[in-house]
Each structure stands twice: as C-alpha cells, then as structure tokens.
Amino acid sequence: MKLRIIIFVLALLAFLSASTGGWLYYYSFKTAAFQKAETNTRSRLELIQRQLSTYLSEHIKSIKALTNIKECRIALTNPNLNSIKDANNILDNFNNALDIEVTYLLDKEGNTIASSNRNAPDSFMDKNFSFRPYFKKAMAGNSATYLALGTTSKKRGVYYSYPIFDKTKTKVLGVAVIKTSVEFVESSLFSKSEGILLFSDPNGIIFISNKEELRFMLLWNVDEKEITQIRESRQFGNGPWIWTGFSKSDTGYITDRSGENYFFSSMDMANYPGWEIIYLRSHKDIDKLVADPFIKVVGPIVVIISILIGIAVFILYSKAVGEITRRKSAEKELRLSEERYKHIYNKTPVMLHSIDTEGRIIRVSDHWIEKMGYEREDVIGKELTSFYNKNSKKYAEEVIFPEFFATGFCQDIPYTYINKDNEEIEILLSCYGVRNELGEVERSLAVSVDVTEKNKTQMALEEAKIEISRYSIDLEKQVAKRTKELQKAKDNLKRLSENIMASQEREKAAVARELHDHLGQVLTALRIDTVWIKKFLSDVDNNASTRAEKMCSLIDNTIEDVRDMAYRLRPRVLDDLGLIDALESMISDFEKRSNVSCVFKHINIPPITETLTTALYRITQEAVTNALRHSSASTIEVGLKMEGKFLILTIKDNGCGFLVMDENEMMHFGLEGMKERADLAGGTLETFSTPDKGTEVYCKIKIDI
Amino acid sequence: MIKILLADDHSIVREGLKKIIEESGEMEVVAEAPDGETAFDHARGKKIDVAVIDISMPGMDGLEVVARLKNECPDLPVLILTMHDEEQYLVRAIEAGAMGYVTKQSAPEQLVDAIKKIHSGSRYLTEKASEALALRVIRGSNSQTPIESLSMRELQVLRLLALGHTNHEIAETYNIGIKTVDTYRFRVLKKLNLRNNAEMSRFAIQNKLVEV
Numbered sequence: 044m045k046l047r048i049i050i051f052v053l054a055l056l057a058f059l060s061a062s063t064g065g066w067l068y069y070y071s072f073k074t075a076a077f078q079k080a081e082t083n084t085r086s087r088l089e090l091i092q093r094q095l096s097t098y099l100s101e102h103i104k105s106i107k108a109l110t111n112i113k114e115c116r117i118a119l120t121n122p123n124l125n126s127i128k129d130a131n132n133i134l135d136n137f138n139n140a141l142d143i144e145v146t147y148l149l150d151k152e153g154n155t156i157a158s159s160n161r162n163a164p165d166s167f168m169d170k171n172f173s174f175r176p177y178f179k180k181a182m183a184g185n186s187a188t189y190l191a192l193g194t195t196s197k198k199r200g201v202y203y204s205y206p207i208f209d210k211t212k213t214k215v216l217g218v219a220v221i222k223t224s225v226e227f228v229e230s231s232l233f234s235k236s237e238g239i240l241l242f243s244d245p246n247g248i249i250f251i252s253n254k255e256e257l258r259f260m261l262l263w264n265v266d267e268k269e270i271t272q273i274r275e276s277r278q279f280g281n282g283p284w285i286w287t288g289f290s291k292s293d294t295g296y297i298t299d300r301s302g303e304n305y306f307f308s309s310m311d312m313a314n315y316p317g318w319e320i321i322y323l324r325s326h327k328d329i330d331k332l333v334a335d336p337f338i339k340v341v342g343p344i345v346v347i348i349s350i351l352i353g354i355a356v357f358i359l360y361s362k363a364v365g366e367i368t369r370r371k372s373a374e375k376e377l378r379l380s381e382e383r384y385k386h387i388y389n390k391t392p393v394m395l396h397s398i399d400t401e402g403r404i405i406r407v408s409d410h411w412i413e414k415m416g417y418e419r420e421d422v423i424g425k426e427l428t429s430f431y432n433k434n435s436k437k438y439a440e441e442v443i444f445p446e447f448f449a450t451g452f453c454q455d456i457p458y459t460y461i462n463k464d465n466e467e468i469e470i471l472l473s474c475y476g477v478r479n480e481l482g483e484v485e486r487s488l489a490v491s492v493d494v495t496e497k498n499k500t501q502m503a504l505e506e507a508k509i510e511i512s513r514y515s516i517d518l519e520k521q522v523a524k525r526t527k528e529l530q531k532a533k534d535n536l537k538r539l540s541e542n543i544m545a546s547q548e549r550e551k552a553a554v555a556r557e558l559h560d561h562l563g564q565v566l567t568a569l570r571i572d573t574v575w576i577k578k579f580l581s582d583v584d585n586n587a588s589t590r591a592e593k594m595c596s597l598i599d600n601t602i603e604d605v606r607d608m609a610y611r612l613r614p615r616v617l618d619d620l621g622l623i624d625a626l627e628s629m630i631s632d633f634e635k636r637s638n639v640s641c642v643f644k645h646i647n648i649p650p651i652t653e654t655l656t657t658a659l660y661r662i663t664q665e666a667v668t669n670a671l672r673h674s675s676a677s678t679i680e681v682g683l684k685m686e687g688k689f690l691i692l693t694i695k696d697n698g699c700g701f702l703v704m705d706e707n708e709m710m711h712f713g714l715e716g717m718k719e720r721a722d723l724a725g726g727t728l729e730t731f732s733t734p735d736k737g738t739e740v741y742c743k744i745k746i747d748i
Numbered sequence: 749m750i751k752i753l754l755a756d757d758h759s760i761v762r763e764g765l766k767k768i769i770e771e772s773g774e775m776e777v778v779a780e781a782p783d784g785e786t787a788f789d790h791a792r793g794k795k796i797d798v799a800v801i802d803i804s805m806p807g808m809d810g811l812e813v814v815a816r817l818k819n820e821c822p823d824l825p826v827l828i829l830t831m832h833d834e835e836q837y838l839v840r841a842i843e844a845g846a847m848g849y850v851t852k853q854s855a856p857e858q859l860v861d862a863i864k865k866i867h868s869g870s871r872y873l874t875e876k877a878s879e880a881l882a883l884r885v886i887r888g889s890n891s892q893t894p895i896e897s898l899s900m901r902e903l904q905v906l907r908l909l910a911l912g913h914t915n916h917e918i919a920e921t922y923n924i925g926i927k928t929v930d931t932y933r934f935r936v937l938k939k940l941n942l943r944n945n946a947e948m949s950r951f952a953i954q955n956k957l958v959e960v
Contacts, residue, residue: 559831560758560804560831563831564758564760564761564831564852565760567761567764567831567852567853567855568758568760568761568763568764570853570856571761571764571765571767571768571855571856572764574856574857575767575768575771575856599853602853606831606833614834615804615832616832616834616836616837619803619804619809619837620836620837620840624834624836624840625836627836628834628835628836630899630900631835631899631900631901634899634900634901635901638924638928638931640898640899640901640902640932640935641899641900642897642898642899644896677935678899678935680897
C-alpha cells in the first residue's frame with residue numbers, strides 16, 4: 044500500500060514538474076509577448092500621433108490663404124447682397140477644392156455672414172460663434188485651431204480660424220473659419236488598431252476614439268467643478284460626461300471598472316496643448332493573443348505528455364504491483380524455507396552445529412544434543428572447543444580454525460568430542476562457512492559424523508587384512524615351493540624318462556652290437572669253415588657234403604635272423620652312417636616287407652646330435668609302422684627338411700585316417716610315445732587326420748646349426 | 749702272387765678269410781690289421797697289391813681307411829668286406845673309392861674272384877649292388893622330377909620293365925609275387941601319368957634310367 048502511494052506521489056510530482064515546466068515556458072513566452080506588445084503599442088502610437096498631428100494641422104495654411112482673398116474682406120467691410128454672394132462663391136469654391144466640411148466667415152461680432160453650408164438644414168448662417176475660443180484668438184490677430192462639438196451641426200470638428208485684416212493689415216475685420224470632420228480620424232486612422240485609442244482634451248474628455256461608446260466620456264474621474272467648467276466652455280455639447288471607469292493603480296497599470304489591467308501609452312499633440320493621444324491595450328487581449336497559438340501548439344503536446352505519463356505510471360504501477368506480489372511470495376517462501384531450514388536443521392538425525400567467528404556455538408541440532416547428552420541451553424554460547432578433548436582442541440585452534448575462517452571450507456577433519464558422561468566420541472567434521480555481504484565467513488555450518496564404531500571396525504579390518512596378507516604371503520611361498528618341487532619332480536621325471544629311453548637305446552645298441560659283432564662274426568667264421576668242409580667233402584663223401592651244405596644253409600638263416608634281430612634292436616647304419624641312410628634303409632626295408640609304396644624325400648639336412656637322430660628315427664619308425672598296420676594306405680611318404688632353424692619331419696599316408704579327438708586311438712597308435720620323444724628332443728609333434736583322407740604326423744624340432 | 753692286406757678286427761673271421769685267400773694259390777696275405785690305423789700304416793708301408801678291409805672296426809673305420817687310401821695310395825685297389833648287406837654301406841664304400849664290395853657271408857664263394865677282378869683293374873660288384881648304385885645315381889640326378897615321388901621298389905620295377913623284363917622275371921628277381929609286380933607297375937604308371945609299358949620304356953630312356 045505504501046509503495047502505491049509513493050508511486051502515486053511520484054507520478055504527481057512528475058506531472059507537476061511537467062506542468063511547471065510548461066507554465067514557466069508559457070510565462071516567459073508571455074513576458075516576451077508583453078514586452079513586444081508594449082513596444083508595438085508605443086511605436087504604433089507614435090505613428091498615429093504623427094498622422095493625427097498632420098491631419099489636425101492640415102488646413103492651417105489654407106485658412107490663411109482664404110483670408111487674403113479680397114472678396115472676403117469686401118464682404119466684411121461692405122456686406123451687401125453682391126459682396127456676400129461673391130464671398131459665398133469663394134467659400135463654395137474653397138470648400139469644394141479642399142474637400143472641407145464647411146467654410147465660413149464671421150464678422151467681428153461673431154455672426155456668420157457667409158457660409159458654404161448656407162443652404163443646408165443645419166446652416167451656420169446668422170449664427171453667432173463669438174464664444175468660441177478660436178474666434179476670440181483670431182480676433183486677437185492670431186491663427187487658431189480648435190476641437191469641439193458643433194453647437195449647430197452637433198458634429199465634431201476641427202476648427203481652423205484666421206483673422207481677416209483690412210487693407211492696412213492692422214485692423215481685424217472678421218474671422219475666416221474652416222471646419223473639417225474628425226470622422227475620418229476614426230474611420231481610417233484609428234480603426235485598424237487593436238485595443239483602445241483615445242484622443243482626449245486636458246480635462247480627460249474623450250473626443251476621438253475607435254470605440255464609439257467612449258466618445259465624450261471622461262477618461263479619469265473628475266470632480267463636479269471641472270465638469271461645470273467643461274459645460275460652460277460649450278466645447279463638448281451639453282454632456283453628460285460619464286466616467287469611463289479607468290483608473291491608475293499603484294503599480295502603474297491602468298485598470299477598468301471590472302479590474303482588468305491595461306497597458307497605457309500617451310503622447311502630447313503639437314498645436315493642441317494639454318491634449319493627449321492615448322493607447323490602451325487590455326492584458327486579457329494580449330494574453331489571448333499569446334495563449335491561443337500557445338494552447339493550440341502546446342496543448343496537444345501537454346495532453347500527449349500527460350497521457351504518456353499516465354500510461355507510464357500505469358505500467359510502472361502494474362510492474363510495481365507484480366514486483367510487490369513476487370516479493371511478498373518470495374518473502375513468504377523465504378520465511379517458510381527459513382522455518383523448514385530450522386526444522387531440518389534441528390530434526391535431521393546427524394550432528395549439526397554452527398559457530399560464530401569467536402568459535403562459540405550459536406546453534407546445534409537435536410541429534411547433537413542427544414548424542415552429547417547436554418541440554419541446549421548448556422551448549423549455546425559456549426566455545427565449541429570446550430567439547431573437544433585436549434588434542435582436538437589444540438588441533439582446532441592452531442590449525443583448523445585459521446584455515447577454515449580463511450577458506451570457508453574444511454572436510455573430514457578427525458576430532459574427538461567428550462560427552463556429558465565423559466566418554467570420547469570420535470567424529471569426522473565437515474564444515475561450510477556462511478559468508479556475509481563482504482564475503483567474510485561469519486558463521487559455520489558443520490556436520491559431525493560419529494566414526495567411533497567405524498574406526499574400531501576399520502582397525503579390526505586393517506588387522507584382519509594384515510593377517511590375511513601374511514597368510515597370503517605364506518600361502519604364496521608354499522605354492523611357490525610346491526610349484527618348484529613339482530617342477531623339480533617333473534624335470535626329474537623327464538630326465539628319468541630321457542635316461543630310461545637313452546639307456547634303453549644304449550641297451551638295444553649294446554645287444555645289437557653283441558649280436559652283430561660277436562655272434563654274427565662267429566657265425567660268419569663258422570660258415571667259412573663249413574663251406575670249406577663242404578668243398579673238401581664234395582669229392583670224398585657226397586652225403587657228408589650235402590650235410591655240410593645244409594649246415595651252411597642253416598648258418599645262413601641264423602645269420603639272417605641275427606642280422607634282423609640286431610637291426611630291429613638298433614640298426615648299425617644309424618650309428619655308422621647317420622639318420623638319412625638309416626631312414627632310407629628302414630623305408631626300403633618296410634617297402635620290401637609290405638608291398639606298400641614307401642617314399643623318402645630329404646633335402647639339405649645338416650648333421651644332428653645322436654639323441655635327436657634316435658628320436659627322429661624312432662618317431663618315423665613308429666609312425667610308418669602305424670601307417671602300415673592300421674591305415675591300409677597304398678603310399679607312405681616320409682619327408683625331412685629344414686625350415687629356417689627348424690627341422691621338419693612329416694609322415695604322410697593316403698590311408699583311412701582316424702578321428703584325432705579320440706584319445707583311445709591316440710594311445711593305441713602310440714602317438715603319446717611319439718609326442719614324448721619329440722618333447723624330450725625339445726620339439727613338438729602333431730597329428731592331423733581325417734577319416735578317409737589319410738594321416739599326417741608333423742614333427743617340428745628346433746636345432747642349432 | 750697277389751699281395752693282400754687283410755684288415756678285420758675279428759681274428760677268427762680274419763683266419764677264415766686268410767685261409768680262403770691263400771687256398772686259391774694265386775695270392776697271399778702279406779699284412780694283417782686288427783684296426784683301421786694299422787691297416788692304413790700297412791697299406792702305406794708295405795708293397796701291397798689289393799687291400800681287403802672290413803667296414804666295422806674300432807677306431808678308424810673301414811670307410812675312412814678307404815677314403816684316406818684313395819688320397820694316399822690312389823693306385824691301391826680296395827675291396828670292402830663287411831657283415832652288412834644294407835646297400836647304404838655299399839654306396840658309401842663305392843663313393844669313398846672302394847673298387848669292390850663283398851659281404852663276409854658270401855666271402856667263401858666271391859672273395860677270390862673279387863680280389864682277382866679288382867687286381868685286374870675292374871670293379872667287383874654283385875648284380876644287386878650294381879642295381880642299387882644305378883638306382884642311387886638315377887635318383888640323385890632326377891630330384892625335383894616325377895621320379896622323386898617313386899619308391900625304391902617302384903623304381904626297380906620301372907627299370908626292369910623298361911629293360912624288357914617280364915612280370916614273371918621281375919617277381920623272381922626280387923622274390924615277390926607276380927601280382928605284386930603288377931600292383932607296382934600300376935602305381936608307377938599312375939604316378940608318372942603314363943598309359944602302357946611302351947610309354948614307360950620311352951620315359952625310362954628319356955630320363956636315362958636305362959642304358960640303350
């Protein structure tokens with residue numbers, strides 16, 4: 044409501060200032076117009092005065108000229124019918140020539156003897172004008188001018204008189220008079236002027252005026268004595284001469300009867316002492332003159348400005364009302380929010396507190412109270428640090444408080460509270476600084492989280508972790524140890540396997556050598572002797588010779604058997620000539636015994652170790668044996684070649700093949716044994732087989748060339 | 749009398765061989781050696797016409813002795829005498845420079861003839877040995893050709909067929925069944941992409957499998 048009044052007052056003030064501005068403008072405009080009007084009036088008055096002066100002296104010379112005409116003198120000196128007639132003719136001519144109202148001659152008694160209007164109803168003939176000052180002056184020998192209301196014609200006129208002298212020019216015979224109308228002055232000189240133009244005599248009788256109603260009125264209020272004098276002069280008829288009501292005020296203005304102000308200008312008139320030409324201009328007229336165009340121009344502007352101001356006020360008012368409503372609702376919201384905040388602050392089940400810059404508690408939440416066991420009034424105003432234990436207090440005062448009041452923020456500060464029952468509560472405190480308008484922290488909002496239990500758990504967890512990690516390390520050590528042992532066992536097994544194979548091979552070689560070298564040689568020697576015996580007996584005893592031959596054949600068979608046995612155990616060719624020859628030998632042997640086409644291809648094989656030679660020989664032997672035994676192949680191809688640092692051995696057949704996945708078959712075909720041999724030799728062995736598509740054994744061994 | 753160096757590490761066998769040699773009446777064993785080194789020394793130190801050397805000996809083996817003698821005494825013909833009948837030994841021996849090859853088993857029948865033959869400047873090789881050498885040469889000179897894909901037995905059958913032997917003869921030569929010979933023949937035709945025996949003969953001649 045208050046704001047509404049303020050806005051209204053402001054609007055009013057705006058309107059007032061606009062109005063005042065307008066008025067001041069108008070006033071200065073008016074003042075200028077007044078000054079201008081005054082000047083105009085003055086200059087106009089001067090102009091009219093000159094014209095009037097000219098007009099009123101127009102016939103001074105004419106009348107003088109008339110008095111010099113002899114007919115006039117004759118008529119005065121000898122007034123008879125002819126002389127009067129001549130004089131009248133002259134007067135008529137004169138009158139016509141100068142366009143004068145009336146011209147007439149007066150004798151020395153002041154009677155009219157001749158006149159241009161002698162035939163008019165208001166003829167001056169025989170009238171006596173000796174009372175007129177112009178007659179008296181002329182009779183005294185002077186030229187005269189005079190303004191008066193005609194006693195006969197009842198018309199206002201300007202009278203020019205001049206004495207008519209006799210021939211000696213010493214004696215005045217009579218007076219010649221010209222009377223001209225003043226109507227012209229009113230109809231032409233005065234008529235074009237605004238305001239009131241007056242020509243008044245020394246008493247203030249208005250003789251000529253552009254306002255008809257003012258004629259013969261008294262400009263100023265005069266007393267009865269003066270009015271009597273005026274009447275006696277017969278200059279202005281019989282009256283009555285009523286006061287116009289104009290009076291001079293103290294301020295120099297002229298006011299009329301209704302109190303209206305007028306500009307007043309007056310000037311004297313030459314030849315007419317005491318007469319004044321007066322110009323009166325009503326302020327009202329000037330005002331009107333000024334105001335009319337001003338209102339015409341400024342009026343709409345003022346109206347428009349007023350409307351605009353009105354609209355602006357309306358808009359501002361609406362805005363203000365909106366703003367007020369918004370503020371009110373905002374205030375309400377704020378109040379609600381404040382209440383809610385208080386409610387939340389107090390009822391939130393966490394420890395909340397606020398301190399001021401002195402470190403004194405200004406607010407705490409219900410939970411805080413509950414947790415600490417105090418009453419609210421025991422707490423408010425106390426220093427927060429008084430609820431801390433010694434270390435926390437020191438830490439807070441020396442480190443946290445200065446930092447917090449500088450930054451306005453701190454987080455997860457570990458403190459220890461002491462509650463009313465003297466128990467320690469470990470907390471983590473996070474704090475936010477509420478700032479004032481200057482940006483300085485003025486109070487805090489802090490949350491304390493009870494971490495007593497958590498810390499205990501944490502510690503327990505930490506211990507458990509250490510324990511577990513100790514276990515884990517132990518376990519790892521044990522695993523490593525076991526792994527090492529296992530590896531060792533595996534290595535041992537491998538070595539054992541290697542040794543077994545090597546010794547087996549050695550044994551075989553030894554037995555083979557024994558068979559071949561010893562038994563074979565003995566049998567050979569035996570055969571030599573048997574052949575000798577046979578030869579010897581052939582001439583002596585046929586029967587014995589045949590027996591010897593049978594013996595020889597038996598020995599031959601035995602030698603074959605021994606050789607076969609030795610070959611199967613370990614072919615000498617392997618040790619004597621190397622792998623290639625041994626494989627060639629083996630393969631051609633297989634072919635001889637099987638009717639299966641066995642092909643051996645080999646390219647650029649470098650010398651290799653005995654172990655590797657044995658391994659490759661045995662693998663080939665096993666693979667070819669398998670192929671012959673199980674595959675029903677018609678061709679078996681054995682290949683040996685180098686691929687980079689790898690020696691590649693392949694045994695391919697075109698037989699029935701088998702499913703590699705079938706482990707039983709793998710075992711059955713001795714594939715495991717081949718694999719083991721390849722593995723011991725530091726290589727790999729793979730078997731590729733598809734039913735009906737044959738089998739390939741692929742062995743790859745890295746060798747150092 | 750042909751002067752013989754006899755090298756064998758088995759004294760019993762050496763005795764037997766010496767007996768065979770000397771019984772011929774045309775040659776005598778002038779030096780005996782139980783190992784390779786001794787044999788080599790004798791061959792260089794004594795006047796010998798023919799050296800008979802066993803392959804399997806302790807120390808320097810027979811093949812090495814042959815190779816060395818080929819270098820030191822290129823004019824001395826060497827006969828290899830061995831327990832082994834694998835053709836690999838035969839091929840190595842001939843490659844090393846031996847002029848003949850006799851198995852100990854067939855020594856009573858062949859040794860004297862062999863010594864005589866190599867002493868006369870010829871080689872002494874059994875038919876089997878000749879064939880083995882021939883086939884070896886064929887294989888060696890025809891690597892990277894279709895011949896490479898033939899097995900030894902297939903090569904044997906191809907050669908004999910090309911030489912005009914009948915299946916029957918071939919079966920007898922290798923002690924195999926006639927049907928088996930036919931199987932091999934069929935495989936050879938297939939592997940070499942040939943149609944009949946005439947084409948096979950042409951192929952064999954073109955590839956120098958047989959001497960014309």
